[in-house]
Amino acid sequence: MIAIIDYGAGNLRSVKKALDCLQQESQITSDPEQVAKASKIVLPGVGHFSSTAALSRSGLRQEIADAINRGIPFLGICVGMQWMFQGSEESPETQGLGILEARCERFPETVKSPHVGWNSLQIHSATKLCRGIPSSSFVYFTHSFRCPMNSATVACCEYGGKFSAAVELDHVFGVQFHPEKSGETGRKILENFCAL
Amino acid sequence: MLTKRIIACLDVDRGRVVKGVKFADLRDAGDPAELAKAHSDSGADEIVLLDISATHERRATLLETVRRAAIELFIPFTVGGGIRTLKDAADVFDAGADKISINSAALTDPSLISSIAERFGSQAVVVAIDAKRSETREGWEAFKGGGRTPAGRDAIDWAAEAESRGAGEILLTSMDRDGTGIGFDCELTRAVADAVRIPVIASGGAGSAADFVRVFQQGHADAALAASIFHYGFNKVSDLKQELSSNGIPMRLPC
Numbered sequence: 432m433i434a435i436i437d438y439g440a441g442n443l444r445s446v447k448k449a450l451d452c453l454q455q456e457s458q459i460t461s462d463p464e465q466v467a468k469a470s471k472i473v474l475p476g477v478g479h480f481s482s483t484a485a486l487s488r489s490g491l492r493q494e495i496a497d498a499i500n501r502g503i504p505f506l507g508i509c510v511g512m513q514w515m516f517q518g519s520e521e522s523p524e525t526q527g528l529g530i531l532e533a534r535c536e537r538f539p540e541t542v543k544s545p546h547v548g549w550n551s552l553q554i555h556s557a558t559k560l561c562r563g564i565p566s567s568s569f570v571y572f573t574h575s576f577r578c579p580m581n582s583a584t585v586a587c588c589e590y591g592g593k594f595s596a597a598v599e600l601d602h603v604f605g606v607q608f609h610p611e612k613s614g615e616t617g618r619k620i621l622e623n624f625c626a627l
Numbered sequence: 628m629l630t631k632r633i634i635a636c637l638d639v640d641r642g643r644v645v646k647g648v649k650f651a652d653l654r655d656a657g658d659p660a661e662l663a664k665a666h667s668d669s670g671a672d673e674i675v676l677l678d679i680s681a682t683h684e685r686r687a688t689l690l691e692t693v694r695r696a697a698i699e700l701f702i703p704f705t706v707g708g709g710i711r712t713l714k715d716a717a718d719v720f721d722a723g724a725d726k727i728s729i730n731s732a733a734l735t736d737p738s739l740i741s742s743i744a745e746r747f748g749s750q751a752v753v754v755a756i757d758a759k760r761s762e763t764r765e766g767w768e769a770f771k772g773g774g775r776t777p778a779g780r781d782a783i784d785w786a787a788e789a790e791s792r793g794a795g796e797i798l799l800t801s802m803d804r805d806g807t808g809i810g811f812d813c814e815l816t817r818a819v820a821d822a823v824r825i826p827v828i829a830s831g832g833a834g835s836a837a838d839f840v841r842v843f844q845q846g847h848a849d850a851a852l853a854a855s856i857f858h859y860g861f862n863k864v865s866d867l868k869q870e871l872s873s874n875g876i877p878m879r880l881p882c
Contacts, residue, residue: 441748442720448697478748545750547796547826548849549672549879550629569630569879571703573750573795590629612703612725614667 433457433625434469436495436511438485441477446508449611453618455625463494471624472498476510480535480576481522483514496528504602504627506560512598512605513578521576531583531598531605535576542591545575550588550608552596558585560597560604562623568616570596570608578607602627630877631843632850633864634673634828635666635857637696639708640680642688660695666857667702670865672879674700675728675798675852677755678708679773690722697723705753707798716743720751728798730755731771734778734785737792744793752796753828754789758782758815759802767815774802782815783822790823797827798852804832806855811838816846828852836870843876 435446437459450457450473457473458465466472472495476483486492499505507515516527519535538544554566577594580587586597588607598605604624610617637644637659644657663674676696678689693706706719707728716727727747733740733754744752757774758767767782778785786797799819801812811832820827826849829842833853842848857864872878 442725442751444721444723445725448723449701452699452701477750478745543824543826543849545795545825546629547750548629548632575749609703612701614701618701 432469433471433473434466435459436466436472436474436486436491437461438482438489438491441475441482443475445609445611446473446475449618449621450625453621453625461489461491463490466491466494466498469498469503471504471627472506473624474505474507474511474514476508476512476514477573478510479521480510480513480519481525483510483527484522484525486514487526492528499530499603502602504624505604506624507605508611509574509607509609512607513576515598515603515605516578519576530600530603531578531581533579533581535578537576539591545573546577546590547573549613550590552586552588552608554586554597556585558597558599559627560599560606560620560623561586564616564619570606570610570613570616572596572608574607578605628877630672630879631848631871632672632828633670633839633868633871633878634675634850634852635663635671635864636675636677636830636852636854637662638677638679638854639689639692640678642692645679659692660698663696663704664699666864667700669863670868670879670881671702671857673703673705673850675705675707677728678706680708690718693719693722693724707753707755711739713739713742713746716747720747726751726753726795728753728755730757731773733789734769734771734780737788740789740792740794744795749793749795752794753798754786754794754796755798755800756782756786756789756819757800757802758819760815767818770802774805783818786819786827787822790825794825796825797823799827799829801829801831805830807832808834808856810834811842811846811848811851813841813846816842816848820847820849826850836867836874839867839871840874840876843871
């Protein structure tokens with residue numbers, strides 16, 4: 432069972448619907464006990480970085496960290512990916528999980544923000560998550576803050592400079608775009624995650 | 628490179644897709660779920676479903692329509708029409724929408740924008756503005772009630788206020804051009820697009836590929852929306868995107 436973590440921020444229906452479409456058993460949950468039993472974890476996220484503070488308050492943060500340590504595959508989407516970092520300029524007092532040593536940042540003033548729409552990926556290393564996805568494939572983004580390029584970056588995107596579109600550390604994955612809204616490319620990425 | 632978006636709009640009345648000229652003379656164009664899927668397969672970057680009957684008629688079937696249309700859509704799906712409260716918005720999200728579009732209710736109570744944005748994120752809140760060139764002064768007036776009632780607001784000021792209250796995008800319809808097929812109102816679109824930092828979706832008047840080129844290049848639109856030119860098979864989205872791409876507009880291809 433794939434646990435889709437509900438921490439009271441945003442709309443989780445789209446992710447659930449996409450997994451249903453792929454005939455994957457999944458459950459939207461905010462119960463740490465359910466998360467402890469999950470075979471995979473998806474952490475969606477829209478909205479403000481500060482909303483991830485609820486993960487710490489509810490005990491979900493510890494449960495997710497423990498699951499990752501046990502080797503349970505994890506996928507953070509959008510703010511869910513940003514939470515894998517130490518923190519974000521959007522809410523400096525909110526602590527991320529910190530498995531990636533950097534902080535998320537604002538877009539420069541030279542581009543419109545939020546970054547909304549279909550942009551192309553540059554996939555630049557062997558990746559489990561993006562296996563079978565041609566570089567330059569388009570995916571759907573909607574975000575005002577971005578993750579910097581780092582050693583775990585496996586795909587990047589160009590908008591006011593390069594940023595991390597996907598990160599991968601063994602069985603831990605993050606995508607800034609919305610695979611559940613990214614047509615066939617997104618569907619393939621979710622399939623790759625489900626097949627792990 | 629960030630592409631310009633082509634958005635297929637389904638105007639829905641009592642569960643069926645219709646399209647009028649200047650908000651009247653509705654013609655039946657089919658089943659919403661079927662058309663949404665067909666547009667998506669043909670390369671639409673997004674689907675917008677507007678329940679045009681909602682603000683003056685009951686909308687018992689809307690949520691069921693949204694549910695059916697959402698099942699197979701793997702692209703962003705926006706739903707508007709008759710959303711007056713946070714609860715209305717929550718119901719529409721629960722039925723499978725990714726974004727909601729609000730118009731009249733936001734003009735009546737602008738705090739609705741921030742309450743939905745706080746709960747669901749700004750990216751999920753599209754403020755739709757029906758704008759008409761003013762007969763008494765320079766500029767454009769915002770209208771509510773499906774274009775029936777002047778809202779007493781300047782369209783550009785209202786767009787800026789919507790942004791500051793947490794709107795994630797502006798869906799800007801030119802009432803002067805809607806359904807005419809004579810081209811988008813590039814002047815209006817540019818005035819709004821240059822006044823806000825959030826994306827602006829141009830709507831109303833699409834008749835040819837050249838109209839889209841103009842609204843992206845001269846109107847500074849981030850996305851363009853059309854309904855009638857797609858519904859009757861005049862113009863497949865994929866053909867339109869090919870033509871725009873060959874005119875130098877960045878497009879998501881192959882779709």
